[in-house]
Amino acid sequence: DVKVTQSSRYLVKRTGEKVFLECVQDMDHENMFWYRQDPGLGLRLIYFSYDVKMKEKGDIPEGYSVSREKKERFSLILESASTNQTSMYLCATEAEAWSSYNSPLHFGNGTRLTVT
Amino acid sequence: AQKITQTQPGMFVQEKEAVTLDCTYDTSDPSYGLFWYKQPSSGEMIFLIYQGSYDQQNATEGRYSLNFQKARKSANLVISASQLGDSAMYFCAMREESSYKLIFGSGTRLLVRP
Numbered sequence: 001d002v003k004v005t006q007s008s009r010y011l012v013k014r015t016g017e018k019v020f021l022e023c024v025q026d027m028d029h030e031n032m033f034w035y036r037q038d039p040g041l042g043l044r045l046i047y048f049s050y051d052v053k054m055k056e057k058g059d060i061p062e063g064y065s066v067s068r069e070k071k072e073r074f075s076l077i078l079e080s081a082s083t084n085q086t087s088m089y090l091c092a093t094e095a096e097a098w099s100s101y102n103s104p105l106h107f108g109n110g111t112r113l114t115v116t
Numbered sequence: 117a118q119k120i121t122q123t124q125p126g127m128f129v130q131e132k133e134a135v136t137l138d139c140t141y142d143t144s145d146p147s148y149g150l151f152w153y154k155q156p157s158s159g160e161m162i163f164l165i166y167q168g169s170y171d172q173q174n175a176t177e178g179r180y181s182l183n184f185q186k187a188r189k190s191a192n193l194v195i196s197a198s199q200l201g202d203s204a205m206y207f208c209a210m211r212e213e214s215s216y217k218l219i220f221g222s223g224t225r226l227l228v229r230p
Contacts, residue, residue, distance in 0.1 A: 009159075031216070040125075042207060042220035050216070058217065090161060092218075101149040101211045102168050105218055107161035 003027070004108035006091050012114045019078040021111050023091030031094035032074040033105060034058075034066065036087045043090065049074055081115045088112050119143065120210050122221035129198045130229050136183070137193040137224045139208030147213035150191040152182065155205040155223075164206075167191055198228045 007022040023032065031050050035043040035058075045058030047066040055066050063085060067075045078085055089112075092105040121140045129135035141150065152164040167175045167182045175182040183192040195202055208221040 033218075035220075040222050042120075042122075042222040043209075044220075045217055048216055056216070088159065092161075101147060101213045102166060103149075103211075104151055104163040104166060105161075106163070107153075110159040110161075112159070 004091055004093055004106055006089075006108040006111050008111050009109065010112050010114075012116065013078075013081050014116055015082060017078075017081050017115075019081045019113065019115075021076040021078075021089050021091075021113070023074045023076070023108055025072055025074075025093045025106075027093065027095065027106075028071065029093040029095050029106075030071075032068065033092040033094070034064075034074065034076045035090045035092065036060065037090055037110070038087050046076065046089075081113075083115050086113060086115045119219050120208055120221035122208055122224050124224045125222070126225045126227070128227050128229055129195075129202075131200060132197055134194060134196045135198055135226065137195070137206050137208075137226065139191045139193065139221060141189050141191060141208075141210045143189075143210065143212055145212040145214050149211045150182070150184070151209040151211070151218070152180070152191075152193045153207045153209060153220075154202075155207065157204070161207070165193070195226075200228050200230060202226060203228045 003026045005024045034046040048056045049068045065077045090110045091108040148169045150167045154162045165177045179196045181194045205223045207223045
């Protein structure tokens with residue numbers, strides 16, 4: 001089974017702090033994703049990475065950056081956390097080297113981030 | 117523009133009955149895939165079922181089936197013989213061949229009553 005591990009289940013940070021959310025996968029998957037989940041809005045894509053050091057912006061990249069130095073690890077960075085970034089963050093991976101429309105994503109358990 | 121629409125924020129169903137969760141989508145890409153995910157209160161997203169745009173038959177996986185009506189652009193999830201463990205959020209999602217993005221609807225919260 002695919003294992004996608006997000007380092008923290010719950011996180012509380014202060015406004016202005018730099019925040020790192022870590023995601024590690026054990027299946028040698030090429031593609032990794034960061035989503036944000038908010039009530040009534042579903043999941044929205046923040047960033048996507050298709051290889052080490054390669055990334056694409058998703059639909060809501062503002063206020064976020066990402067890092068992928070090793071294939072198995074994809075980090076989401078909030079350079080200066082703000083209260084409107086309080087949310088659930090979900091990491092996902094995909095087995096296909098080339099994104100295929102019939103390929104499901106495998107998700108981690110999520111990190112619930114609160115910015116005060 | 118909203119590409120995936122789930123119009124039922126919340127639903128109730130009696131244990132052992134069937135329930136249909138609605139999903140409509142919008143795309144001009146002839147090649148696309150439709151997915152349903154379940155999210156229990158624990159937060160994990162569990163992949164349930166997939167339907168491809170060229171699939172002639174409706175997808176089925178155990179108690180889950182997908183009622184795919186291509187002309188109407190709908191992909192409703194049918195859960196038969198509901199169980200208490202089916203209580204969760206359910207998300208419909210779509211991926212177009214032309215995009216790496218998996219786009220989600222706003223979700224439906226299902227509560228199964230004993």
